[in-house]
Amino acid sequence: MTVRVLVVDDHPLYREGLVTAISTMAGKEVVGEAADGAEAVRLAAELVPDVVVMDLHMPVLNGVDATGQVTTQHPSIAVLVLTMLENDESVFAAVRAGARGYLLKGADRAEIGRALDGVSHGEVVFSAAIASRVLSYFAAGRGGPELAPFPELTDREREILDLVARGLTNAAIARQLVVSDKTVRNHVSNVFAKLHVAGRAEAVARARDAGLGQ
Template sequence: MTVRVLVVDDHPLYREGLATAISAMPGKTVVGEAGDGDEAIRRVEELSPDVVVMDLHMPGTNGVEATRAVTALDPAPAVLVLTMLENDDSVFAAMRAGARGYLLKGSTGAEIGRALDGVANGEVVFSAGIAERVLAFFAGGPARREAVPFPQLTEREREILDLVARGLTNAAIARKFVLSDKTVRNHVSNVFTKLQVAGRAEAVARARDAGLGGPADEA
């Protein structure tokens, strides 16, 4: 059986190099490429690949959202995440979205080849360090405590970040929680500081990578 693969990454040189490497693997063929999540969804519908190799941090529709969309299709491809993001927030968001594998960029060609075969055959595959954290999660270990997105945030800060990721303005958030505009600005500022992000766009990207956010509410 030949595994038909779609490669999704927003960096053209990396994407093309990865596609070339996969094409050279026995029993693998690259049927297409995509540079963002929206294009990935379209290409899956057009090409019906067996496996989608998915980056997470991309402009527009990110890898978590794209994974959720393509795994809801019928037939659905297996999604193998290949990313630089190794934090627990990203790992668990991807798995909740339906990914069957999670590798870090820097994995060898042999590791990627084995993972492609594994997820195509219905297995779940992780990089070694990721696997340890996932096992600890199910064993009730430290990773379980980290499974809540951004544990460094308070519950209210996490709620506000979720609304920011949904596209709400500070004023709309203030109305929703019956808070003053200044209080919301302070919460948002604290969130940016704790996440070490430069502004709203970067915070939204981090939040969506971690599975927060969704359809925009009232702005």
């Protein structure tokens, strides 16, 4: 069976190279390519590939949110993350969003080919360095900041989003964090922009779904 692949990356040269590499692999067919997360969601619905190879740091819609939309709308589609981001919160955010695999961009053609086969058959695939860290975290029963949601947010933005989700006003957040109202307003605006939400209510809903504001 041929594995049909959608390639998503905002860097044209890397994307072209990846498309070429996958196209030469036995039993693989690249059916489309996208330059941002929103385009990835649209093409996934249109093409219904077996696997979406997804970068994380992209414009318009980041790879974590795009992964969540693709896997929610099309559970049969496997998402294989291929990124330069190897921090723990990016890994866990992608897995929570539904990614079945996580490789770093240093992966060679053979590793990418094996991962495409694996995730298309329902397996979960991590690059060696990522896998050892994932296993160690679960073995130690760890949670905490490594599992922090919304990797696109800074620590301060995530802290403010948590307080927003608890129902605090901007003024109350400013008092609690001992910063100016203007600083809080700026952070809140940045959070809304990064999460692509229309307002406070939608941000609160997203935050509580991710476990914040408890």
